[in-house]
Amino acid sequence: MQAYRASLLRFDAAGQPVYDEDGLLVVGPDAAGRQRVIDAGAHDAVAARHPGLAVTHWPGRVIAPGFVDMHVHFPQTDIIGAPSAGLLPWLENYTFPAESRFAEPAHAAEVAEVFFDELLRNGVTTSLTFATSHPQSVQAFFEAAQRRSLRMITGKVLQDRHSPDGVRDETEQSLVDTETLIRRWHNVDRLGYAITPRFAPTSTDAQLRGAGELAAKYPDTWIHSHVAENKDEVKWARELFPAARSYLDVYTGFGLMRERAVYAHCIHFDDADRRLMRETGTAAAVSPTSNLFLGSGFFDFEGADRIGCAYGLASDVGGGTSFSPFSTMLAAYYVGREGQTKPGLSIPPSQLWWRHTGGAARALGLDGVIGNLQPGCEADFLVLDPKATPLLARKTARANSLEELLFAMIVLGDDRLVERTVISEARAA
Numbered sequence: 388m389q390a391y392r393a394s395l396l397r398f399d400a401a402g403q404p405v406y407d408e409d410g411l412l413v414v415g416p417d418a419a420g421r422q423r424v425i426d427a428g429a430h431d432a433v434a435a436r437h438p439g440l441a442v443t444h445w446p447g448r449v450i451a452p453g454f455v456d457m458h459v460h461f462p463q464t465d466i467i468g469a470p471s472a473g474l475l476p477w478l479e480n481y482t483f484p485a486e487s488r489f490a491e492p493a494h495a496a497e498v499a500e501v502f503f504d505e506l507l508r509n510g511v512t513t514s515l516t517f518a519t520s521h522p523q524s525v526q527a528f529f530e531a532a533q534r535r536s537l538r539m540i541t542g543k544v545l546q547d548r549h550s551p552d553g554v555r556d557e558t559e560q561s562l563v564d565t566e567t568l569i570r571r572w573h574n575v576d577r578l579g580y581a582i583t584p585r586f587a588p589t590s591t592d593a594q595l596r597g598a599g600e601l602a603a604k605y606p607d608t609w610i611h612s613h614v615a616e617n618k619d620e621v622k623w624a625r626e627l628f629p630a631a632r633s634y635l636d637v638y639t640g641f642g643l644m645r646e647r648a649v650y651a652h653c654i655h656f657d658d659a660d661r662r663l664m665r666e667t668g669t670a671a672a673v674s675p676t677s678n679l680f681l682g683s684g685f686f687d688f689e690g691a692d693r694i695g696c697a698y699g700l701a702s703d704v705g706g707g708t709s710f711s712p713f714s715t716m717l718a719a720y721y722v723g724r725e726g727q728t729k730p731g732l733s734i735p736p737s738q739l740w741w742r743h744t745g746g747a748a749r750a751l752g753l754d755g756v757i758g759n760l761q762p763g764c765e766a767d768f769l770v771l772d773p774k775a776t777p778l779l780a781r782k783t784a785r786a787n788s789l790e791e792l793l794f795a796m797i798v799l800g801d802d803r804l805v806e807r808t809v810i811s812e813a814r815a816a
Contacts, residue, residue, distance in 0.1 A: 388415035389422075390437065392430055393445040393770065397452065397760040398745045404737040406789045412450050413437055414766040421577075422766040422811045445770055448806065451740075453512025453767035454712040455747035455758045456702050458611075458651040458672035460517040461502040461528060461541070462486045462495075463705030474617040474681050477706065479551075487553030489519040495527035503531055509710045510805040512767035513748075513757050515581060515611055515649055515672070515701075516541040520556045522564045529572045536812035538577035538757055538765065540609055543568055545582075545598055546589040562597040569605055577765075577811070581609035581649075586616075587637045588623050599642030609647045609751070614638065615660070616652035617683045635660045644669045647752045651703065652677075653691075654684040661694035670750035671696060673742075674703030675718035681706055685722050688734060699747025700739070712743050713800035720797070736794035770807035771796065779804065 395410025411433040413426040426433050434442070466485050471477035489495045506514060518524040518541045525543050532539040543565055547558045556564075565582060573580035582598050582605075584590045590598070602610050615621055615634050624634040631637040635656065638644050646668035653664070653671035664671065673686045691698050700715050701707070708714065716739040723734040738746075748758030757765055773792065774780035779799045786792040796804060 388413055388425060388437070388440060390414075390434075390440045390442045391445065391450060392442050393448040393450045395427060395450050395760070396740075397427060398741055402738070402741045402746055404740070404789060404793075410450065411442070412760060412768070413440065420812075424760055424762050424764045424766055426762060427760050447772070447774065449771040449773060450760070451769045451771055452744040452759050452764075453757070453769055453808065453810070454510050454743050455699065455751070456506070456511045456514035456712070456743075457649060457670075457699040457747045457750065458517075458674055458701035459514050459704050459707070459710075461499060462489050462517070462519045462524060464498055464502050464505070465705075467705040468708060469705065471681065473619065474683060474706070475619055477681060482705070483551050483554050486519040487551075489524040490521045490553070492523045492527060495519075495521070495524045496531065499527045499531040503535055503537065505710045507535075507808045508805065509802050510712060510769045510771075510808055511702075511710065512808065512810055513538045513753075514540070515609065515751060517583060517611065518543060520544045520546055520550075520554050520561070520585075522568060525568050525572070529575075529578050532578060533576055536577065536810055538579075538767070538811070540579040540581050540611075540751075542581035542583035542609070542611060544585050545594050546585040547594045548591050549589050550585075558591060558594045558597070561594060562601065565598070565601060569601070569608060573605065573608055579609060580605075581611040583611045584643070586613040586620070586624075587634065588620070588627055592641075595638075595641040595643065602645065602648075603642055606645075607647070609649060610643050610645070611649050611651075612638070612643070613652055614650040615655040616678070617681070618655060621655050633657070633660055635663060639663065639667070649751065651701065652683065652686070653698070654678060654686055656687065656690070658690065658694060661690055661696050664696035665694055668697070671698035672701040672703075672750075673698050673719065674701045674707055674715075675722045676708045676715055677703035677706035678722070679718060680708050685725070688719075688723050697750040698742070699750040700743040701747075711801050713797050713804065716740065716743055716797045736790050736797055739797060740793055765811040767810050769805055770809070771804050772806040773804070775800075775803040775806070
């Protein structure tokens with residue numbers, strides 16, 4: 388076992404923060420050799436339960452759960468910050484040309500390494516990730532994640548229509564490739580597979596039906612797609628699927644809404660859509676930097692909380708403008724203040740943090756596994772330095788409460804705040 392002493396942040400079962408100014412985190416291997424949290428709490432109480440245990444002391448630091456990014460595109464790493472009038476022209480002019488290169492295994496492998504370097508540098512230890520329509524992209528992603536002992540989820544993108552040469556796949560072969568990749572990678576080490584239609588307009592009925600059949604055959608896989616991000620996209624989906632009540636309802640008809648199904652954006656919803664999310668156990672991935680950058684709209688936090696549908700925060704790189712969870716949380720705060728049906732909603736800093744850690748893990752069906760530092764969780768954690776920059780040091784020194792401390796780090800933090808990223812296999816980056 389190993390013990391680490393610093394201030395300690397974790398969350399209770401209700402998602403409320405638990406903070407020890409002088410805390411102790413004890414981790415040790417499970418039967419598979421994976422590091423898990425054995426004990427956590429106030430230093431004196433935890434130390435008394437583990438006499439003689441050597442302690443690594445990080446004075447002035449905060450130990451916090453690794454961040455969970457609920458929606459990100461690793462093949463879009465190189466197009467972050469590409470200017471565009473909106474979502475659909477951005478896809479046409481930047482996204483699809485960049486993704487076509489992932490037919491080349493060497494290119495896919497190179498970008499995967501850069502992607503994981505960026506995630507870990509910014510304190511993200513798990514992500515639900517889009518690959519491309521090329522099986523090579525999935526292979527490269529999983530191989531790189533496995534070498535780093537990371538808990539990561541991805542899948543081959545399904546898009547057999549309304550897509551250019553180079554990224555469009557063939558219906559039957561796309562489903563064969565998906566099942567082959569599920570059998571090869573799902574639940575291997577810390578890896579998970581996501582059945583991934585890009586979004587309803589780029590898949591035929593046959594492909595969506597096949598995806599739903601695979602989701603039923605492999606019920607512990609994830610489903611990952613987009614919905615209701617942009618008004619032009621919503622209009623297009625309604626033209627293509629006139630029998631569906633709404634854009635979201637398209638996925639219901641193909642068996643693609645269930646627990647472990649995650650849909651990015653979920654902006655242009657009504658309460659019937661939110662109830663459908665709640666009733667099916669489907670979760671939303673909220674991507675505020677992307678939505679602001681592309682002018683897509685505002686996620687309705689008040690509506691989601693009122694109806695009770697699950698959601699967590701996401702970077703959505705490359706539409707999103709930063710890998711940093713601090714940028715994502717700050718953008719979510721802006722959206723909560725300005726973009727609601729009831730303007731002026733102020734999301735507490737601890738809840739922003741929860742939605743990017745334990746809340747995101749819960750939305751992914753990984754509650755108690757990642758995103759928290761309660762006993763039994765895998766020991767993915769961060770060592771944060773609240774004095775990483777001169778201004779941050781001044782601000783955090785004046786914090787009079789945990790909420791003020793967390794908000795200072797959200798507003799002023801970036802990758803410099805993340806002093807160390809520790810993952811469950813006792814490796815550090």
